[in-house]
Amino acid sequence: MSSQPLLEFQALTFERDDWPLFSDLSGTIKAGEILQITGPNGCGKTTLLQVLATIQPVNRGTLRWLGNNIAQCLQQYLAIIAFIGHKPGLKLSLTPRENLQWLAKLQPLTRCTSAEALARIGLAGFEDVPCYTLSAGQLRRAALAALCMTQATLWFLDEPLTALDVEGIANLEALLLEHVAKGGAVVLSSHQPLVNPLVRTLALDTMAEAGL
Amino acid sequence: MWQWFHKLGSPRWFYQISGRVLPWLALASVVLIVSGAVWGLGFAPEDARQGNSFRIIYIHVPASFLALAGYYVMAVAGAVGMIWKMKLADMVMVAAAPLGAALTFIALFTGAVWGKPTWGTYWIWDARITSMLVLLFLYIGIIALSRSFSTRETSARACAILALVGTVNIPIIYKSVDWWYTLHQPATIKLTGAPSMHPDMFKPLLVMILGFYCFYALVLLLNTRTEILQRESRTTWVKQLAQSK
Amino acid sequence: MMTLSGAFFGVIRRDLSIALRHRGDLLNPLFFFLIVVTLVPLGISPEPARLAAMAPGMIWISALLATLLALDNLFRADFTDGSLVQLMLSxxxxxxxxxxxxIAHWLVTGLPVVLFSPLLGLMLSLPEAGFLPLLLGLILGTAVFSLLGAVGAALTVALHKGSVLLSLLVMPLYVPVLIFGTSAVQRAVDGVSYGGVMAMLAAASAFTLLVAPFAAAGALKVGING
Structure with a gap:
């Protein structure tokens, strides 16, 4: 694997009205790595993920992708990232298939068809039912099905285990391992520990205290 | 040049410099407004048709001038804050919005008071009054928006975008309202045109306009300084300042 | 798979199919439009001559309010379920x-209002000459309402009290369109040529079309962090 980190963040500071949520946070994410952000509620896990995925602007600090400042190559960066937040991002009146097909028009979801992805994640047979008939766990699975399809190398997952059952968690872990084995990288936030030797953790509460 | 620009962007530096300018600005506005008011209200000749009631222009006209200029001050400050991420510019924008709204209200109010003896009614849908009213609505929109966000930075960005959209629209709104008025203008109501003004009436007006500009700058500075202290209340220099007093 | 036109038409098609699955919601602005216009004769006078004099303005104002009512949901539904973030990460x-x-929003809210307007013209005894400029003007005007309104909707997307605030923000910006739109109808009714006014309205919509999508995109980036 290349020594060049996939993503590098230097001295990131995020403030709400001059109260730092985290400050001077630095780190790298290399290909083949799973980085788990841990910390108590309200310590800024979601915000950090959103900052890394360019959804929220940073106050200070730089983000570099393969050595390039992200502000200069935003479009290319967006083409190699996938983000799944708390909210599943699915339209309840559409079917899982329709939702994924819409997403495939916007983001590089070309590895397999939506039917294959839904089968892989354990939703075979639910392709064409409206999403409002699905349970919370099934909705989460439908959202995660996008990961089976995406070409993105860098995944940002905010609490991906929420509402998943044992089988769903196993499915997701297999998916993550397969992804990093191929040279991808994953940043995720979770309270639950992942049983996986590849996982490196970044404890946000201690970082924030150090920054303060 | 750039160093100066960034220095200006520092709220602390701005607070100190503006503190030195304040007394002079206060003096200038008092002298100009008092002399303009005495001259205009006491010594300028009476208007041939409107009598003494015309004298309200010495407040109405400067307020209307600044109401519009204030919107542009706000929009430019917002744009500077957005493009160069300058906090100070955000603060100026926040400080300018209520001030501009207040001036717009004064312009509308004095217009109404003037309207009673001149046209026999407090409110008519004159082009200038209607444009002023729309301007007041634009200000109210900005103020309402700025109070709705949970963080100041997002609020400033949002207001800057709205102010810029408003700035692009203002000339169109003014033109369209002018045009609308010419369509509907009732024959009985004709404004006494400003160009026919006697120089003896005009000179005190000029003094008043200058005085209002100084006063505007003074209040804007004071508002901005308050905003600076509020936002920087946790920094050491503000804490020292609070202790020394 | 991922092409510019594919993404563009994909978004339109998806929003249209969602709207079609909530057909009830689709009709609401139309009924609102109809009810407001019904209130006019009840509140003023059923006398055809007086109604005809007010018709251009009343129809335009009701159309403005009807599109305004639907505007709040332009981005809000997508924001609430998280699909707006996916759109923005494209x-x-x-x-x-x-x-x-x-465009999708206009097709389901603005266009029905336009198509409905001749009926309301009949109800308010609008003289025959006014119908064509009413239709043409409303096509351009509702497009401007949607385009300009999108900026406001984007700014208030994450705010809870968005709807009233949104009206406050965008209504003053609608003034020129309202003036040009009603005067075009009025001129046609008075038998004067309305081509110039319609040209001004067209110019205003073309200008808004050029500027508003950029402003709304910038506003969204700010608004989602509200």
Whole structure:
């Protein structure tokens, strides 16, 4: 694997009205790595993920992708990232298939068809039912099905285990391992520990205290 | 040049410099407004048709001038804050919005008071009054928006975008309202045109306009300084300042 | 798979199919439009001559309010379920996707109002000469309402009290369109040529079309962090 980190963040500071949520946070994410952000509620896990995925602007600090400042190559960066937040991002009146097909028009979801992805994640047979008939766990699975399809190398997952059952968690872990084995990288936030030797953790509460 | 620009962007530096300018600005506005008011209200000749009631222009006209200029001050400050991420510019924008709204209200109010003896009614849908009213609505929109966000930075960005959209629209709104008025203008109501003004009436007006500009700058500075202290209340220099007093 | 036109039409098609699955919601602005116009004779006078004099303005104001009512949901539903973030993380230019959403929104809210307006013209005894400029003007005007409104909707997307605030923000910006739109109808009714006014309205909509999608895209980036 290349020594060049996939993503590098230097001295990131995020403030709400001059109260730092985290400050001077630095780190790298290399290909083949799973980085788990841990910390108590309200310590800024979601915000950090959103900052890394360019959804929220940073106050200070730089983000570099393969050595390039992200502000200069935003479009290319967006083409190699996938983000799944708390909210599943699915339209309840559409079917899982329709939702994924819409997403495939916007983001590089070309590895397999939506039917294959839904089968892989354990939703075979639910392709064409409206999403409002699905349970919370099934909705989460439908959202995660996008990961089976995406070409993105860098995944940002905010609490991906929420509402998943044992089988769903196993499915997701297999998916993550397969992804990093191929040279991808994953940043995720979770309270639950992942049983996986590849996982490196970044404890946000201690970082924030150090920054303060 | 750039160093100066960034220095200006520092709220602390701005607070100190503006503190030195304040007394002079206060003096200038008092002298100009008092002399303009005495001259205009006491010594300028009476208007041939409107009598003494015309004298309200010495407040109405400067307020209307600044109401519009204030919107542009706000929009430019917002744009500077957005493009160069300058906090100070955000603060100026926040400080300018209520001030501009207040001036717009004064312009509308004095217009109404003037309207009673001149046209026999407090409110008519004159082009200038209607444009002023729309301007007041634009200000109210900005103020309402700025109070709705949970963080100041997002609020400033949002207001800057709205102010810029408003700035692009203002000339169109003014033109369209002018045009609308010419369509509907009732024959009985004709404004006494400003160009026919006697120089003896005009000179005190000029003094008043200058005085209002100084006063505007003074209040804007004071508002901005308050905003600076509020936002920087946790920094050491503000804490020292609070202790020394 | 991922092309510019694919993304553009994908967004339009998806928003249209969602709207079709909530057909009830689709009709609401129309009924609102109809009810407001019904209140006019009840509140003023059923006398045809007086109604005819007020018809251009009343129809335009009701159309404005009807589109305003539907505006709040332009981005809000997508924000609430998280799909707005996915849209914004697309490598495709955001202003184009925003424009696609505006077009879809106009097709389901503005266009029905336009098509409905002749009926209301009849109800308010609008003279025959006024119908064509009313239709043409409303096509251009509701497009401007949707385009300009999108900026306001984007700014208030994450705010809870968005709807009233949104009206406050965008209504003053609608003034020129309202003036040009009603005067075009009025001129036609008075038997004067309305081509010039319609040209001004067209110019205003073309200008808004050029500027508003960029402003709305910028506003969205700010607004989602509200």
């Amino acid at each position: 490598p495709q230019p955001l202003w184009l996707l925003v424009l696609a959403k505006i």
